[in-house]
Amino acid sequence: MKAQVLNRFGDPDVFELTDVDSPAAGPGEVLVRVAVAAVNPLDAKIRSGAMSSVFPTPTPAILGSEIAGVVEATGADVTEPAVGERVVGFAASGGYAELVVTTPDRLAVVPSDLSLTRAATIPTAAETAQRALALIGVQPGETVVVNAAAGSVGSAAVQLLVSAGARVIGTASADNHDYVRALGATPVRYGDHLLDDLASVAPHGVHAALDAGGRGFVDQILGLVEPGRIVTIVDFAAGAKGVNVAAGNPFAIDAHTIAPVLDLAAAGDFATEIAGVVPLADIAEAHRLSERGHLRGKLLVRVADIPGANA
Ligand SMILES: NC(=O)c1ccc[n+]([C@@H]2O[C@H](COP(=O)([O-])OP(=O)(O)OC[C@H]3O[C@@H](n4cnc5c(N)ncnc54)[C@H](OP(=O)(O)O)[C@@H]3O)[C@@H](O)[C@H]2O)c1
Structure with missing residues (x-):
């Protein structure tokens, strides 16, 4: 599969678009074919090396913790989500890639009326806002x-x-x-x-x-x-x-609280502006935009077109 690989920390140009081995879903895991990944400010902080003491990141690494796509395969013991379902959520294996492995608790099923692109604006933002406001x-x-x-x-x-x-x-x-x-x-x-x-x-x-x-x-x-x-x-x-x-760990986040927000979005009652959709090949440009610090809404990365998936 294609992935943007980080071989060393540094400026946005350190990413290399590379063919790497595809991951597989082990027991209790879900393999997702990624349509859209989100860019979060934390991604740039990890890429630069500034967060190495908080989130140690052995290289080579694939960054990007937030994805929307379609379930490609499930490992033993996984009943939900099912193969072919459209899902959105968190992926520790790195979202700047065509395939990611994650766990069912980190995923929510995307309502049929909501595009994967719209859905990808929601997980980190909604989970963080909910967790902070609860305090x-x-x-x-x-x-x-x-x-x-x-x-x-x-x-x-x-x-x-x-x-x-x-x-x-x-x-x-x-x-x-x-x-x-x-x-x-x-x-x-x-x-x-x-x-x-x-x-x-x-x-x-x-x-x-x-x-x-x-x-x-x-x-x-x-x-x-x-x-x-x-x-x-x-x-x-x-x-x-x-x-x-409200400190958070994007690699250990449960997605169960985002389902109501996805429903609001599907009903037209929640809409975050899309700050831009950058092709996976241009991830360096996406990081430069994010690091400027004045995004309006959510910055996304188009990873692949998945036929019939309402991207
Ligand atoms: N603790 C957690 O669990 C957690 C989770 C997610 C994110 N975060 C952190 O929360 C921060 C925001 O994340 P995000 O995804 O919302 O970032 P974002 O989408 O990149 O938005 C950053 C916003 O900061 C505003 N801004 C720029 N200069 C400012 C200033 N001097 N004072 C106030 N606002 C200013 C910008 O608004 P204008 O363009 O209008 O200036 C921009 O819209 C990041 O540092 C991120 O790492 C923490």
Whole structure:
């Protein structure tokens, strides 16, 4: 099979499109033919070598933890999903490849009305947003600030909060304010303008905050929100201030919580913008786009066209 292989850490050009041995599904495993993979900021951090102490990655390695595709084969003891089913989820064996091996708990079946491309925008973003929001217990009618609301996790968090009845304020650069508004949030600027903008759009204060952007946001919002109602997915030092930290491991993630979000998306009630769909051959360009840090929605990689799979 073809795969983008990382033989050493470094800049985005270190990937090599290579023919490698296809993996096989062992007992309890599922082999998935990949149509679409997602690019997450963590992929670039691993590629550069910056995460080697947190996620040791022996090379040669295939990166990419998030895929959508069709079940090609199942190992002994696997009854669901079945061969031929369209699935989306997490794959430790590396999603920048034509075939991946994973386990049934890391996969969700894609509703028939939803394309694999749309489905691929959902797993990491929805799972992370759900896991983070569970730590701050938002009630209907509360006002919540989402930092980095136009990114993939922020887009999911805004939509989940709006559907739960919260009033949402989302930080973004000016180019993304219309998008944040379309998601259902009131857009504000991040950085030096944040507190003035919040005073203007929420003069009675805010109840809770989700930080997906870091860069000093927690310290700013601590003046308005008690630490126990703040959660960050990026600022791991903030735990010392009493703030909730939602650290995750994309290689050990259970997909069972994403099925309801896939259903919302199939019904047209959840839609994250697709920041781009880059061919597998151009993975270096995808990493450069991701590392610029201003994606609107989710960046995807087209791995292969699978006949009849509603890619
Ligand atoms: N802990 C976990 O479990 C977990 C899980 C998933 C992701 N993460 C981490 O969460 C972060 C966000 O992930 P993602 O997938 O949503 O990233 P993404 O899709 O690449 O989005 C990043 C967003 O950051 C915004 N941004 C840029 N500069 C900013 C600033 N100074 N202040 C606030 N926002 C700023 C950008 O918005 P504008 O274009 O509007 O500037 C962009 O939309 C990444 O660091 C990722 O590694 C953690």
